[in-house]
Amino acid sequence: MFQLAYYEPQTLKEALQMDGVKKGTGKFLAGGTDLLVQIKRRKIEPQELINLKAIPELKGVQETGDGGIRIGAAVTVKGIMESSLILAGYPAMAQAAKELGTPQVRNRATIGGNIVNASPAADLVGPLLVYDAILLLTSESVQRRVKIEDFLLGPSQTALGKEEVLEAIELPALPAGTGAVYLKHGLRKTHEIALVGVSIALRSDGQGVIEDCRIALTAVAPKVIRAREAEDALKGCHLDDETLSRVAHIAEANCLPISDVRASADYRRQMVGVLTKRGLLSLGGSN
Amino acid sequence: MNYQTVGHGLVKIDVMEKVTGTAPYVDDLVMPGMLIGKVLRSPYPHAAIKRIKIEKAQALNGVKAVITNQDTPRVKWNSAGFPPSQGAILVEDQYILTDRARFVGDGVAAVAAVDEKTAQLALDLIEIEYEKLPHVLGQDKAMEPEAPIIHEGVEKNIVGHLPIVIGDVEQGFKEADFIFIDKYTCQRVNQVSIEPCGAVVALYDANGRLNLWTSTQMPHLVRRIVARAMDMPVGKVRLIKPHVGGGFGSRLGAVNEPIAAMLSKATGKPVKLIYSREESFVGSESRHPIIMELKTGVKKDGTFTARQMTAYIDAGAYATHTPSFAGPVGGWFLAMYKSPNVKYDGYSIYTNTPPCGAFRGYGNPQVVWAVESQVDEIAERLGLDPREIRLRNHPCKGEVWAWSGWEIESCGLEEAIERGSQSIGWENRIRQGSNTKENSNQGQETVHKVGPETKKKGIGMAYMMHVSGARPMLHETGSAFIKMNEDGSVNVVYSSSDCGQGSSTALSQIAAEELGLPINMVHITQFADTDTAPFDIGSHASRQIYSGGNAVKVAAGIVKKQVLEHAATMLEVSASDLAIENGQIICLQDETKTKSVAEVAYNALYGTNGFEISGVASLEPPGNPPVYAAQFVEVEVDTETGIVKVIKVAAAHDVGTAINPVCVEGQIEGAVQQGLGYALTEEMVFDEMGRLQNPNLTDYKILTVKDMPEIDSIVVQAASQTGPFGAKSVGESGLVPTAAAVGNAIYDALGIRIKDLPITPEKVLGLLKAKS
């Protein structure tokens, strides 16, 4: 590493006024589990690190007035995993948190970091997509709300402005009877970067007819994506074998995987189908 | 046999230091004025260095030395750790820093600076003009006529060809009822000791002696190699080995000691050179990928008429171990099954990748992977129980073992197969194809609500034989010096190369047993120091207990004799009437005549004509008794994802007398983790430009605690005749048969046979698709 300045602003305002933010030479530091590795490998060379952990607005998981929740961007992955509000209302998030990295990493890594890194393999992002998360982006002058789907642009690319910080994540209330799941596929049982992840939120009526469905696919496109055609194909159907394999195939067609050291594109595509089917089955069973 | 110390799972001698964090490893050493070294590596797989400019780096404040190929001694050397021997074929083809990069990561320059940051900045300031040369990856491609030549004069990049012929295989194939022809391949894997490989502090002192504190498995041989590379006399090099954070073969030779030595010589300061995890992947030697062509002739009754293997071994960019390594590869092959006709050809082939070298098992895991997969197929074709074909064809006690040419002293294979079978539930095994395995172990998780038809279980087994030392391929001199202190305790001075396996503990137990002393009266050197410890060729070939133990036992015997003779004088009895039990001299005839060993030692040292009771033994071991193992594996394969879950490994190992059974189990259990990784998840992946794609522990996948199956380590003790207290070996064998057993279990589950390691989910699905 090299000469680097370090700041711990106590308020959001203070953070946003930092020179490093204004000049674009600084980096926000939250968990550091990705950032410090990037710095050590000399992929990035910031001049200032601005630690966001002390900022009150970025902390905590709270209920919002309208039945949803607000998660501070600096909440750790472990915090997500153990939050009673998240466990009760958004279990696929807790599940994804539990499958991210190792205990040591989960103690440090934050939800904000997981989103802003914009890795196509980010574990928390799939569930955020199917829960229709809204991101609260704050700059010195403006605060805006952006749907997570619109926020993610590509690998390491987001709609975050140069002078903006991701302050919080809002998850809207879910209609009663919505079930959700995150399935992660890797070679090992832990300590994996997802080869493929499938997140599903599903609501069916009393007769088992799917009323609403959202599917997100992880690590099979330049960013975590929604499988809209697969979702549409499900609506109005029962979860029978024919529907399952049809939807699984559509999901496979919905993705754009690459081949890399972790897996081939073909295998990833195939796993999208398998995981989609398995995810739907697990939710079908729970209704 | 009942022993006082041998055979007991005593607490290891180094654990107090290790659990409290006080055990020093190389990176923990700090010396006054110490500099930090760093190596600049080639970004190209094959390139000549046209020009190299170091002035800017030299000018940087805090930089004390910048060295390149021009500074290296003009001797070519070989980094592999071999004693000069008939079986050691040493092709000397490297310089300490190269003037022609032959793989991505080849060291081209090095710096020493006041701290790591400065050293890194200095590397950035070195300007190199490369001339890119065509490169070649893969040993099959490197042998093609149009392939670029990696070392001048080495045609088709074949740096070695080692043939073995016994009988006449062509005749044997004529006599066969069936002939099986297969090609098996395996990947490159890394040892991944948790202490990264490549850790040294060098001090070229004012007396012109080179002192090295290094994490090594072979103190004396690395001293020799460094002396050669530095072009200096062996006696001017002193090597000290502190604790070693895992070896597994990676430290079987010089790693970065010569670079640190040059930097220290250039600066006159101690220089620490510690490789990062990434560097340890490319800057040290990994397991050889081998393409193995097998042809086996077999009678209907399952006996072999002819066995043939051609092995194409990827040496990487420098010869190091490989031309010699081709010998044991042939040895494992020809010696594991009896056959009147055997033919082996081992080709060592240069490629533009990091050099390959020693990794636990030294070629045997590769060979056993191929042979035991094929034998499984042969058994099925002949309708034989897979266990039966092994029992019919393995060399047994009293027969000559082709690896060594010596008679086999003991064989525990039958017992191993029997007990392993029971542990895994072999009798309940349902042959492949039936696929309705509700049978064996309960408690399987249903991960998701998928139909049970997506999970298939299978059981497989594989067998292996391995060495207890390096003879007769290598001269295997080992030595121990034991001296008795005035309190009756002894110092065992041994050139320890314990890397955590517990060999120092077991050697202490051997000394204690032989001397009749309690274990707490034996103090063994934990740090080898070549200035004071007698010569030993190190920790490899699973030789520490059989061979090192032999030296320790002989030295202890000399000490014991002196103790008894001196006690006899003191007690005025005949030495032949005396014995030592638990630190006490007892007279078999007259129990009133007794002395403590302490009294005898004190009297020897301070009595009339004082002398220190001591003994030294320096010799080659009497033989090389083979060990046997049978491993049984149960798997559950997800037929939709291709993921293979290993449910259980029953690893039955004949180790001879287990000097310390807890350490023996630890060796087996740890090896199984490496064996399963070899089978399923571990692989060094290079891109087309020869760049390693996964030099980190996220994408190079060693197994976590959650991936490990139940392991039943079954210790079979068919005592050898020549080993200390009947010991043979255990160090390497635990991972040798694992991959083949996994492959055979997958075949049992699915009816598909994968012939290239690792068995990835994609390969499983590919073959399943092809089958249906």
Place this chain on the structure above:
Amino acid sequence: MNKDISLVVNGEARYINVPADKTLLDMIREDLNLKGTKKGCDAGDCGACTVLLDAEPVNSCLVLAVEAANKEVTTIEGLAKGGELHPIQAAFIKHGAVQCGFCTPGMVLAAKAILDKNPNPSVEEIKEGIAGNFCRCTGYKKIVDAVLASGRNIQG
């Protein structure tokens, strides 16, 4: 840029001047001269550098030293008290859970974090808790046995 920080290391208050880009691991090893915390990858993968930061296990290679200001750090050197081994250390010895020893300090601290929260963890909970610590020597079996047994010991 250097910063003055104060923190508590193994129960003792320490005041250190560190560069902002120094990791907690390097500060522990170089400035505090506590060599028991090991560097196995420097990338948060292997767990050998695990320490407890305010009682939570972290990879000290992925924490900046300045981030530890005003916090409590426990390293392997802080476990044995008055010459008495911590029960986890004793169990590692008794069960043969130590081989090369390079993963041991981190492993012991990861185990301590498990047992501090739940003195009687299940095998599954133990595996979950040490899943971020690689061992290449033992196959983990005797390590799990040791943690299981020390759980019982701590409970009395």
